[in-house]
Amino acid sequence: MKAIVYEKYGSPDVLELREVKKPIPKENEVLIKVHAASVNAYDWHFLTADIFLIRLMGGGLLKPKNTRLGADIAGRVEAVGRNVKQFQPGDEVFGDMAGHGNGSFAEYVSASESAFALKPANLSFEEAAAVPMAAVTALQGLRDEGQIHPGQKVLINGASGGVGTFAVQIAKLFGAEVTAVCSPRNLDQARSIGADQVIDYTREDFTQNGQQYDLILAANGYHSLSDYKRALTPQGIYVMAGGSMAQIFQAMLLGSWMSKTGGKKMGGVSTKIDQKDLVILKELLEAGKVVPVIDRRYLLSEAAEALRYLGEVHARGKVIITVV
Numbered sequence: 001m002k003a004i005v006y007e008k009y010g011s012p013d014v015l016e017l018r019e020v021k022k023p024i025p026k027e028n029e030v031l032i033k034v035h036a037a038s039v040n041a042y043d044w045h046f047l048t049a050d051i052f053l054i055r056l057m058g059g060g061l062l063k064p065k066n067t068r069l070g071a072d073i074a075g076r077v078e079a080v081g082r083n084v085k086q087f088q089p090g091d092e093v094f095g096d097m098a099g100h101g102n103g104s105f106a107e108y109v110s111a112s113e114s115a116f117a118l119k120p121a122n123l124s125f126e127e128a129a130a131v132p133m134a135a136v137t138a139l140q141g142l143r144d145e146g147q148i149h150p151g152q153k154v155l156i157n158g159a160s161g162g163v164g165t166f167a168v169q170i171a172k173l174f175g176a177e178v179t180a181v182c183s184p185r186n187l188d189q190a191r192s193i194g195a196d197q198v199i200d201y202t203r204e205d206f207t208q209n210g211q212q213y214d215l216i217l218a219a220n221g222y223h224s225l226s227d228y229k230r231a232l233t234p235q236g237i238y239v240m241a242g243g244s245m246a247q248i249f250q251a252m253l254l255g256s257w258m259s260k261t262g263g264k265k266m267g268g269v270s271t272k273i274d275q276k277d278l279v280i281l282k283e284l285l286e287a288g289k290v291v292p293v294i295d296r297r298y299l300l301s302e303a304a305e306a307l308r309y310l311g312e313v314h315a316r317g318k319v320i321i322t323v324v
């Protein structure tokens, strides 16, 4: 089968489309014919090792230990191991290969059945592949870390990317009043997916305008933790999903320390894909309550282009890799 392979950390130029062995499912695994994958900053980090911790935490110190890339996937089950209970050949599924060896930028994957759920029936494979990592991050960031409640004022920074477009929609479903922060070209998109207010970050700094929010989900951009803290109501919660390296390290190193005084909580979300959340999202998608926003589509042979585009950090929604 064909797969995207890389043997050294670097720019998307190091990616190659190669013939590799088609996987054989183990007892608890499903073999899936991949129809579509989507690209995440997660893949960018594994490709470039721009976060040094990736090298220290099992990614491989000098070169990638795992030469395969890609987490989000949608496809059709081709075969199942004998202990698989939930799926059978022919089922259409979507899921996330993070924690299951990655490798969705390929014609086939084989992984534990726990990585997948049945695909929302009303979505194409490409639409379904857009969902898992970004939407679960938005859901877990708002619901679990952010403890979102109806009527709260919620701000999403980085509202026009993969995580942000799901976060705006999910926060609205929880009954929040949502402010979306993005660049001017994405203001209409943010309104169209439900944002009540929009802030153009090139013209206005939401941390300096005197407004306060019960919950801030930071998907992208950079502000110091003290700026974010100022923009929170007295019991407000800041949840860092991503952004610049400085953002990530500040939240990791200083977040719990800064939460010790006063009622404000400064933390982050570390997404754990689980089937229950995939099923929740499947139901929301089937009900039309959440809709994936897709920016560009690339072929498997163009995976390097897809990653190059994602690496510019201005994708509008999700970037898809169509495999068949």
Ligand SMILES: NC(=O)c1ccc[n+]([C@@H]2O[C@H](COP(=O)([O-])OP(=O)(O)OC[C@H]3O[C@@H](n4cnc5c(N)ncnc54)[C@H](OP(=O)(O)O)[C@@H]3O)[C@@H](O)[C@H]2O)c1
Binding pocket: 040, 041, 042, 133, 134, 137, 157, 158, 159, 160, 161, 162, 163, 164, 181, 182, 183, 184, 185, 186, 201, 219, 220, 221, 222, 240, 241, 242, 243, 244, 269, 270, 271, 310, 313, 314, 315, 316, 317
């Ligand atoms: N913690 C976790 O477990 C976890 C899981 C998934 C993702 N993440 C992280 O979450 C982050 C976001 O992921 P993603 O999939 O949403 O990425 P993405 O799709 O690449 O984000 C692109 C978006 O970021 C916006 N952006 C760029 N600079 C900005 C700025 N200064 N202020 C506000 N928005 C800005 C862009 O909007 P404009 O073009 O309008 O500027 C663009 O729409 C990444 O850092 C990723 O690593 C973390």
